[in-house]
Amino acid sequence: MTTAAAIPPAVVIEKLRKTFGALVAVDGLDLTIGRGEVFGLLGPNGSGKTTTIRMLCGLITPTAGRATVVGFDTSTQSEIVRTKIGYMSQRYGLYDDLTVYENLRFYATVYGLRGNARTDRLEKHMTEIGLTSRRDQLAGTLSGGWKQRLALACATAHEPEMLFLDEPTAGVDPAARRAFWKSIYELSARGTTILVTTHYMDEAERCQRLAFLSRGHLIGLGTVQEILEQFHKPTIEDVFIELQARDEGAAA
Amino acid sequence: MSAFSFGVRMREWRFWPMLWKEFIQMRRDRITFAMILLLPAIQLALFGYAIQTDVRHLKTVVLDESRTPESRALVTVIANTGNFDVIAQVSNRDAIREGIESGEVTAALVIPPDYARDIVRGRTATAQMIVDAADPQSSAAAISGAQLAAQARSTQLLGERFRLVVPIEMRVRPWYNPSQRSATFIVPGVIGILLTITLTLITSTAIVRERERGTLEQLIVTPIGKASLMLGKLVPFVLVGYVQMTVVMVLGKLLFGIPIRGSLPLLYVLTVPFIVASLGVGLLISTVARSQAQAMQLSFFFMLPNILLSGYIFPRMAMPLPAQWIGLALPLTYFLKVLRGVLLKGIGIDQLWRPTASMTLIAVLLLVVSVRRFTKTIE
Incomplete structure (x- = not known):
């Protein structure tokens, strides 16, 4: 417990709010994520998942409230935050006209890796994700699953303390998804905190803790077991459908 | 590693990976590469040979x-x-x-x-x-x-x-372009048109491509910083612009016998405000356009008054006043004076300070507005 007191939590969100004109995307969110957790953010489309992740990464500025990531304020210390986090969106952010190795090398260099340290790190990553044989292939010619692996490798080339994954497995086949989650657990085992949003319920069940968002509010929080008990449902999918129905009822 | 040492190290590597990446992409993108290489040649052939405003025979x-x-x-x-x-x-x-x-x-x-x-x-x-x-x-x-x-x-x-002696004989001496050839007048202008294309059209589409592909978002979450991101994106095209300018001058001299009477270093320096202004327009277009196609359309929309109203082909003095006023807002109008002044007349900054000052003013205005807009769009 003493170490927990010394090291700040991976994410602390306090009364976070974001509005786009009249639309309230995130409405007074409070949430704390511990170090090394694999944390899932769930909710129907438009519930505020992506907006929350984008605020934590410093892509957009909160309207009100504050958030810290690995102990640094996302608004006032965003430059430091950016050196400590990795981010992978469903669009992957790869350069189609660069090769596998060039993409990795580019992102590693942007994150400050140089010389032998960079070469060693890249070789290690290439081997880990099994892309060595495709080293000189253009990223645009990779299949969805391989693109996803490369994107993950690019987002983690600098070995970030915190990794944000925004619907990382959208449009990828089941085998690739399984391999992807294996990598996620490996990162987690090394101490990386992971925040992931997803639509796939089997993926939600792989997370250690879950948060359900609905219309910008936090409406459920806990381990998979706790959530099931809270909502008296046999599976997470049932919880999700129940919440979505409640959402639509509230909207009507 | 403390935050401080990280900050110091950041300075070293901020900008170079962007430059490296940009040149690889430029080389791989066949259409862009062709545009960069072939455009000077095509423009020269088109405007140097085809446009002959002096009708003879x-x-x-x-x-x-x-x-x-x-x-x-x-x-x-x-x-x-x-x-x-x-x-x-x-x-x-x-x-x-x-x-x-x-x-x-x-x-x-x-x-x-x-x-x-x-x-x-x-x-x-x-x-x-x-x-x-x-x-x-x-x-x-x-x-x-x-x-x-x-x-x-x-x-x-x-x-x-x-058996009279002619009382008056007017001996006309056409200075700077004694043989009265259109090419001598047009070819220096080709440099201005080319730079406008490279720095607005190619630059704006390159930025919009990053936004479309989601790589711009990816870059923003890295510690690269807004200034390095922008510079890394813009500087390669400035270098390309200078290469194109040099190629046109060499070809212009070899093929059309265009004189280079003034100081080349001066010309390269006076090109800076024009480049900054054109990049400002390119950056501005990239913040407005939602797709590469839109960026291209907007760039062409900007090219048209540049070709017609800047004095590139048609003399501005012959235009109605409103058209002349529009021309005054175009950086190319002033850059053409600089180009022709240095290349054809061999004059220096003492005679060119007026267009240079106007161009610089427009450049600063455009840069401030576009950088502010661009910074907003990546937030």
Whole structure:
């Protein structure tokens, strides 16, 4: 417990709010994520998942409230935050006209890796994700699953303390998804905190803790077991459908 | 590793990976690469060879009803101006009409039967030059050429008749472009047009591509910083622009004999405000356009007034005032003065400070507005 007191939590969100004109995307969110957790953010489309992740990464500025990531304020210390986090969106952010190795090398260099340290790190990553044989292939010619692996490798080339994954497995086949989650657990085992949003319920069940968002509010929080008990449902999918129905009822 | 040492190290690696990446992409993107390499050549060929505002060698027929040494002397004088190529003699006016209507003939010289008689009797002899003036640009040379030829012939005849010395002779000296060739005027402008294309069209599409692909978002979450991101994106195109400029000057000298009378280092320095202004426009377009196609359309929309109103081809002095005012807002208008001033006239900053100052003012304004807008869009 003493170490927990010394090291700040991976994410602390306090009364976070974001509005786009009249639309309230995130409405007074409070949430704390511990170090090394694999944390899932769930909710129907438009519930505020992506907006929350984008605020934590410093892509957009909160309207009100504050958030810290690995102990640094996302608004006032965003430059430091950016050196400590990795981010992978469903669009992957790869350069189609660069090769596998060039993409990795580019992102590693942007994150400050140089010389032998960079070469060693890249070789290690290439081997880990099994892309060595495709080293000189253009990223645009990779299949969805391989693109996803490369994107993950690019987002983690600098070995970030915190990794944000925004619907990382959208449009990828089941085998690739399984391999992807294996990598996620490996990162987690090394101490990386992971925040992931997803639509796939089997993926939600792989997370250690879950948060359900609905219309910008936090409406459920806990381990998979706790959530099931809270909502008296046999599976997470049932919880999700129940919440979505409640959402639509509230909207009507 | 402390935050401080990280900050110091950041400075070293901020900008170079962007540059490295940008050049690899430029080389791989065939269309962009072709545009960068071929555009100077195509523009030179198009604008250097094709655009000839000085119309010469009009196809001319002659209807000589006088058939005398005097009338034949007039035909020779007209032909010697170089503006008219006598391609045939015709025997009636219907043939002239047919020729002009079919487009085979652009001008016709009609010498009436009493032409020689009038000259001998000391009366004013008349001859007629019929010109297809549907295109005023090409007929202007014919009209003035015919008038000049008649005057020259009149003076000659007067001198012979009265043994007089011509009282006034105007000796025109066309400075800077003595042979009056369009290419000399146009080719320096090609540099300005090329830089505008590279720095607005290619740059704005390159930025919009990053936004479309989601890589811009990915870059923003890295510690690269907004300034390095922008510089890394813009500097490669500045280098490309300078290379294109050099290529056009070398080709212009070899192919068209364009003079380089002034200081080249000065020209390269005075190009900076123009480059900054054009990049500002490119950046601005990238913040407005939602797709690469839109960026391209907006760039072409911007190119049009540049080609028409800057004085690149058409003289600004001939334009109505509102068109001249629009031209004053275009950086190219001032850059053309700098280009022609340095290359053709060999003048220096003491004579070019006015266009340079105007250009710099526009550049600063555009840069401030576009950087502010761009910074907002990546937040």
